[in-house]
Amino acid sequence: MMLRHAMDVNRCGCGLRLGLVEITRVEDYQGPGLKSTGMFPDFRPEMWQAQKDWLVPAFYDPQEDRIRTSIHSWLVRTPHHTILIDSCIGNHKERPVDPRFHMRNEPWIERLARAGAKPEDIDFVMCTHFHADHVGWNTRLENGRWVPSFPNAKYLFTKKEFARWDDRRPDYVHRESERFIFADSVLPVVEAGQMELVDEGYTLDDAMTVEAAYGHTPGHIKIRLRTDGGHALFCGDVIHHPIQLPYPKVYSVFDDDPVQALQTRLDVLDNCAAHGILLLPTHFAEPYLCRIDSVGTAQEPSYMPIWQR
Template sequence: MNEITIGDVTVARVEELHGPVGMTPEQFFPGWPDRDWQDNRDWLVPDHLGAEDRIVQVAFQTFALRSEGRIILVDTGIGNDKTRSAVPAWDHLSSGYLDNLARAGIRPEEVDLVINTHLHVDHIGWNTRLEGGRWVPTFPNATYLMPRLDVEHFDPSKNPDIANGVNAGAFEDSVEPIRAAGLVQLWEGEHTVDGNLRLVAAPGHTPGASVLQLTSGTDRALFAGDLMHTPLQVSHPDHHSCFCEDPATARTTRRDLLGWAADNTALILPAHFSGQTALEVVRSGSAFAIKDWGPFPAY
């Protein structure tokens, strides 16, 4: 089953894609010594690292939550039909995402809230879909929660350099139509979603990057967005991905939130972990260690 229960909240894992991301560890995590990858190869392969080609393996997925009578989506992936010339594998993608959402028992019009943990291209794509030649909200009855700092940072009218990077075109086709429809709610710092869920700023990967903390009864979970891209960052939290815009701040944020998860026995659900997706961690010296995997089945 791709659905679990955490306290009073049910969580479904909705896949868009999983597999090789087309980058070696040296490309994805610049400056990270190869010996760390070699020393951990026995458990990184095949879910997180290709056996022969050493290509990093990742997932693109949404966590669909049912909490206090509402359906809440955390991140919306890459999206179909969009021009993504910087990443050819995503260019005019045609995935079965909406079919997978339907298998989780969710129709787009039933979604109450969409949370974009940050506004990188692979977290906002299904905010919209192509209809009659126009980009329209995929979830027309939802409020879309977006970090104010990221909306300002990724707006090409305010930051022209964005138009030339991997996010080229994403603001125009996946954020602007949502704003035009009056569905965006901006937040910063902290934001209470409901009695179980709270958004917390987690800067570094992007200026407005965030995580979603779940506290329900004695259960805890952390929907970690892009806090980590590989489980090897649990034991090596000071290494960052090439996509982190402020590596020093990202390191501090990662250590702080891994500490919160360890101290609260929280299930961590990063956006991009393949395999079993979720994990628990414990403190281990000056870093952390994986306590257990699960409870989702491996991809």
């Protein structure tokens, strides 16, 4: 199957524009990720072979058997506010489970500035979930203390996701890969009085709506953007990698509930395919975003990306 492209996204100097809303990708990491079956236990060689005309080498390295990934934030500027969706990995954080994340010192703040925003310009931070690569820049280290990176922002967290990772709770369930996240990337925001807990259905600027997208984590959300100029969906980790488009049943080892995560993924892909919605994942490598074409059946759903360059 040939790689498909579309040119219907209005690009501007900052990134892309949907009506009066500007969206810019702010990168924290791009390069090799985990081994294929280390990330996706059901990944099989015949999958990438069948899709190699578009999957290799941009999204998968068969020689190293490693997926290629990006970890980025989405900077969204509406006529009223500047919003950051997912805050990536962060610096100086103890993440011994993944060397890519451990004790980093990367110029993400400078990249944010090149995208046109300083930390103090951010009005709202929205995290799709509380995994280490989605909350890291919530805070920065200052004189030995973790403080909010965005001093003027309200951090919008859903009640369900906050409850899942609040390690002060007696019913907290430990996960080693997320061992330090609450203490260094969430609790300092709470203590600074900058957190606002919201429910699914919360809408910001009459344009961006928080919607349930459970499975990857118990409180995972997607964020729907509707403007006069288009319709987009920030899907977080509902979909990690393009291999999950032709093979949506491929699940991630990081999914808390793979069965629910699959249903959420199918719902998102069906919705995007049916309505021409622009999909903005957090981990797709270049060109980072796509529309969705349904090419399967009701019994065996399958999708293909229509890349937006």
